[in-house]
Structure formats: C-alpha cells, structure tokens
Amino acid sequence: MVFTTLLALVVAAPARDTYPRQPVDVEHYRFAVSLSDSTDRIDGDARIRLRVLAPGLTTIFLDLANATPARSGKGMSVASVQVGSRAVAFTHTNDRLTMTLPAPSAAGQVLEFAVRYAGIPADGLQIKPNRYGERAFFSDDWPNKARQWLPTIDHVAEKATMEMAVVAPAHYQVISNGRRIEETDLPGGARRTVWLESVPISPWLYVLGVARFAVQVVGDYRGIPLETWVFARDRDAGFHDFAVPVKDAMAFYSEFVGPYAYEKLANVQSTATGGGMEAATAIMYDQASVDGTRRTRWRNVIIHEIAHQWFGNAVTEADWDDVWLSEGFATYFTSLFIEHAYGRDEFAQVLRDSRKTVVEFYERRPDYRVVHENLADMAQVTTGMTYQKGAWVLHMLRQRIGDDRFWTGIRDYYARHMNGTATTADFRQAMERASGQDLAAFFTQWLYRGQIPRIEGTWSWDAASREVVVEMRQAQPGGAFDIELDVAIDGADGPAAVQRVRVGAEVAAVRIAAPQRPRGVILDPQVRTLFTGALQAR
Numbered sequence: 001m002v003f004t005t006l007l008a009l010v011v012a013a014p015a016r017d018t019y020p021r022q023p024v025d026v027e028h029y030r031f032a033v034s035l036s037d038s039t040d041r042i043d044g045d046a047r048i049r050l051r052v053l054a055p056g057l058t059t060i061f062l063d064l065a066n067a068t069p070a071r072s073g074k075g076m077s078v079a080s081v082q083v084g085s086r087a088v089a090f091t092h093t094n095d096r097l098t099m100t101l102p103a104p105s106a107a108g109q110v111l112e113f114a115v116r117y118a119g120i121p122a123d124g125l126q127i128k129p130n131r132y133g134e135r136a137f138f139s140d141d142w143p144n145k146a147r148q149w150l151p152t153i154d155h156v157a158e159k160a161t162m163e164m165a166v167v168a169p170a171h172y173q174v175i176s177n178g179r180r181i182e183e184t185d186l187p188g189g190a191r192r193t194v195w196l197e198s199v200p201i202s203p204w205l206y207v208l209g210v211a212r213f214a215v216q217v218v219g220d221y222r223g224i225p226l227e228t229w230v231f232a233r234d235r236d237a238g239f240h241d242f243a244v245p246v247k248d249a250m251a252f253y254s255e256f257v258g259p260y261a262y263e264k265l266a267n268v269q270s271t272a273t274g275g276g277m278e279a280a281t282a283i284m285y286d287q288a289s290v291d292g293t294r295r296t297r298w299r300n301v302i303i304h305e306i307a308h309q310w311f312g313n314a315v316t317e318a319d320w321d322d323v324w325l326s327e328g329f330a331t332y333f334t335s336l337f338i339e340h341a342y343g344r345d346e347f348a349q350v351l352r353d354s355r356k357t358v359v360e361f362y363e364r365r366p367d368y369r370v371v372h373e374n375l376a377d378m379a380q381v382t383t384g385m386t387y388q389k390g391a392w393v394l395h396m397l398r399q400r401i402g403d404d405r406f407w408t409g410i411r412d413y414y415a416r417h418m419n420g421t422a423t424t425a426d427f428r429q430a431m432e433r434a435s436g437q438d439l440a441a442f443f444t445q446w447l448y449r450g451q452i453p454r455i456e457g458t459w460s461w462d463a464a465s466r467e468v469v470v471e472m473r474q475a476q477p478g479g480a481f482d483i484e485l486d487v488a489i490d491g492a493d494g495p496a497a498v499q500r501v502r503v504g505a506e507v508a509a510v511r512i513a514a515p516q517r518p519r520g521v522i523l524d525p526q527v528r529t530l531f532t533g534a535l536q537a538r
C-alpha cells in the first residue's frame with residue numbers, strides 16, 4: 001500500500017522545465033513582416049494582445065534574439081515599443097525584450113503591445129536558395145526558435161491565435177497558418193498576403209513559406225481544404241506523393257480520436273526542414289521528400305505529421321518535460337494508421353524496428369527516462385526515446401487495458417484538452433477513468449525510470465512428460481519491471497501454444513505441452529512487450 005501511494009505521488013508530480021513563467025496569457029499575435037530580394041533583412045511590426053493574470057506587474061518580457069557579434073551581426077534590433085498609443089521604455093539583451101508598463105498592472109487587465117524591429121535572422125526564418133537555386137524563405141521554429149525572428153513568449157504552453165501579414169515580391173506565393181484572408185498587389189511589384197489562424201497554437205507551430213510554388217487543392221475532408229504546395233519544378237511528383245495518404249489519415253484520426261481543430265491542412269515542400277515539421281495547418285517537409293523514390297518512407301512521415309495535428313498541436317504538452325505527449329503519440333498513432341490501412345504485418349514490423357531502436361539506445365544511455373526532469377537544455381528536448389519508447393508505452397497500455405478502453409481514454413483525453421495543454425498526469429487520469437484501473441505503477445516504471453527489461457533464461461524439452469520447460473528472469477540493473485511476457489512454442493507449423501508468464505527478478509518457470517521437441521521457443525510472438533533478450537536451448 002505504501003509503495004503504490006509513493007508511485008502515485010511520483011507520477012502526479014508536475015513536470016517543470018526551467019523557462020521563467022510570467023502571470024500573463026497571450027491572446028493574439030499579429031505579425032507584419034516585409035521581405036525583399038535585395039537583402040536578407042526583414043522588417044517587422046508585431047502586435048501582441050495579452051491578459052495580465054496578477055496585479056502589480058511593472059514589466060513584461062518577450063523572447064526576441066539580439067543582433068550580436070557571436071551571430072556575425074545577425075539577429076533583431078528593436079526600434080520602438082508601445083503600449084496602446086504610448087511609447088514605453090524597454091531593454092533588449094540576452095535575447096529578451098523587457099518592456100516597462102506605463103503603470104503597475106491590475107489582475108485581468110488586457111494590454112496591447114506594438115513592437116517595431118528589423119534584422120537578419122540568424123535562425124528560425126531561413127533565407128536561402130532551394131535545390132534549384134531559386135530564392136526562398138522558410139521558417140522552422142522548433143523547438144524555441146520563433147524568437148529568432150518573431151517577438152513572442154516562446155514557450156510550448158503559451159498558445160494564442162495569430163495572424164501573419166507578409167509583404168514580398170509578387171513573383172512569390174506565401175503560405176502560413178490558418179486561412180488566407182487577404183491577397184493584394186501593391187505598387188512596385190510587391191504583394192501583401194495575410195493568413196489568420198483562429199485557433200490557439202504554440203509559437204513553435206507558427207510557420208511561413210515564401211517561394212515559387214505549384215499549388216494543388218487535393219480536395220477536402222468534411223469541408224476542410226486539403227492542399228499541396230511544392231516547388232514549381234517538382235509539380236508532378238509532389239502532387240502525387242503528398243496526395244496519397246492525406247484524406248484517409250484525416251478520416252482515421254477524426255473518427256477514432258476527435259474532430260480536426262483547424263481551417264485547412266496543407267503539405268508544403270520546404271528548404272528549412274529536415275524530415276517533417278508539423279506546423280499547424282501547413283506541414284513542412286524536407287525538399288528531398290519529393291524525389292519519386294522512397295515513397296513508403298515519406299508516406300509514413302506524412303502520416304506522422306498529420307497525427308501531430310491532433311497530438312502536439314491541438315493537445316499540446318504543458319511543459320517541455322512532457323514532450324513525449326507530442327512525439328510518442330504521433331509515432332504510435334502513425335503505427336495505428338498503418339495497422340488500420342496497411343495491415344497487422346506492417347504494423348508489427350514497425351514495432352519491431354522501433355523496439356530495436358530503444359534497445360540500442362539503452363545500451364548507450366541506460367538511465368534515460370522519457371519524462372524529463374526540469375529540462376534546461378533545449379538541445380536535449382527530444383531523443384529517439386521520446387518517439388520510440390513513448391510509442392511503445394502507448395502500445396503496452398493498449399495491451400493492458402484493451403482496445404475499447406484504450407480508445408475511450410484517448411477520446412476523453414483529446415476532448416478535455418483540445419486546443420489547450422495537458423500533462424502526463426492528465427493523460428494517466430483519462431486512461432484510469434476509461435479503464436477503472438490504477439495505472440500509477442505502470443506510468444512510473446515506463447516513463448519515470450530508465451532501462452527496459454532484459455530477459456535471461458533457458459528452455460528444454462522434457463521427453464518423458466512431452467513438455468517444454470521454460471525458465472527466465474529479468475537481469476537488468478535497477479530492479480525488476482512488472483511485466484507479463486507471451487511465450488510460444490515454435491513448432492513445425494509455426495508459433496503455437498502461447499502462454500503468458502509474469503516475469504520478475506526471480507526465476508519464473510513454466511511448462512508448456514509439446515508432443516515433440518520444438519524448433520525453438522519464441523518470446524512475445526504478437527509484439528506486445530518492450531524488452532530485450534532471448535532464451536537459450538539446453
């Protein structure tokens with residue numbers, strides 16, 4: 001009883017990265033950005049509306065990268081800050097813009113800031129040629145690089161609606177979050193394009209793409225436009241590759257998880273992204289994603305990024321310590337779509353491959369835990385474990401509580417936290433409501449400690465009793481996991497006579513009927529458990 005209580009306290013403890021919190025809530029950003037072909041300098045005018053949650057504040061800060069010698073002079077310089085129509089004092093050092101309020105704040109007070117700034121981005125917004133040598137402008141704000149070109153409260157939990165108004169040469173097309181609300185040609189060969197995201201999202205999901213695009217409206221899903229944006233010279237291959245899984249994936253996640261949160265879904269070829277980046281409503285992909293080969297690989301990347309629109313985007317981790325709620329979920333829900341659309345065999349192979357990744361990772365970093373503890377170094381925010389082990393945690397949870405209860409818990413979790421934030425404790429509570437089980441020990445052993453079970457053991461055939469005798473135990477350091485493992489006889493006709501065995505630190509013995517000596521004994525034939533090891537014949 002004491003042990004269970006302590007586990008519950010460990011799991012319920014809130015994650016807390018080291019970002020300094022302010023008692024404010026940003027409601028809306030409006031970014032006006034001017035781009036040019038003659039220079040990499042951008043001119044920006046940001047309007048920030050926020051609500052103050054506590055009285056007596058005299059300053060409020062935004063994250064915005066400085067121009068510094070360490071960045072070869074790149075970065076942003078602030079010309080002025082206003083609150084309402086009144087200019088206010090500010091300091092801009094160490095990538096933080098601290099603004100002095102005209103008077104101490106009142107709780108519930110709504111303030112509107114205007115920040116005029118300019119500079120050459122050192123990161124975040126990348127201005128460089130695409131693979132055809134054509135100039136392009138693409139953002140990649142993961143995980144906290146929005147500050148490199150936009151003044152924001154640059155933390156995952158600070159979700160707000162946003163508007164992106166871009167003036168650029170008219171030979172470019174512009175894509176950003178949400179729906180396009182303006183496109184106006186201006187004197188001098190420029191064009192203003194304005195996109196509005198009316199659903200609150202985190203700063204790392206803000207996106208901008210400016211290039212010569214070929215654009216296709218693939219269709220729609222229940223009135224939500226589905227679009228492809230690729231470089232004009234990649235039109236044919238790009239239109240094919242990005243259209244393939246989109247509508248089916250939208251239907252699967254909408255039916256099994258909950259409604260899609262946003263105004264559109266666009267797949268966009270980018271110069272700034274390696275792999276895929278799940279920017280809300282406008283997903284960015286490596287420009288190599290359009291090459292007419294390796295289509296299965298990129299198909300799975302597309303599915304993964306679409307899954308993120310539900311997990312990571314609509315339901316966002318409240319803290320960087322809980323980033324597995326984004327990456328582990330998108331990884332497993334990619335696998336679930338594969339199981340649904342392409343069959344159990346491909347699903348099982350994905351699980352085997354990801355288990356191999358986890359095993360190899362723990363050989364190098366045996367103490368790594370999925371949920372971080374007071375994350376300070378954003379370079380460490382994700383590893384393969386937040387993806388692969390996080391996905392395996394969900395898979396084992398599904399095995400433990402059953403499909404129906406798993407999906408009931410997922411839908412409850414999504415409905416409660418859609419367009420907001422959530423913690424690991426929130427997710428555990430949803431699954432406990434669905435299953436009627438106390439899952440504290442399960443969450444603790446898989447998310448809050450390192451290692452995975454390492455199985456050692458032997459098998460032999462007892463000819464007299466015509467049984468296979470299996471003996472095994474856990475041999476990893478740090479104590480035993482609470483696991484059950486399926487054991488199957490590998491007979492002439494394949495795996496048969498499966499028996500589930502609870503395996504701990506002590507030797508567990510089981511006898512399984514076998515009319516003749518089998519070819520071997522297989523552990524976990526249905527790919528249900530995260531472990532390493534095998535049995536030796538004797």
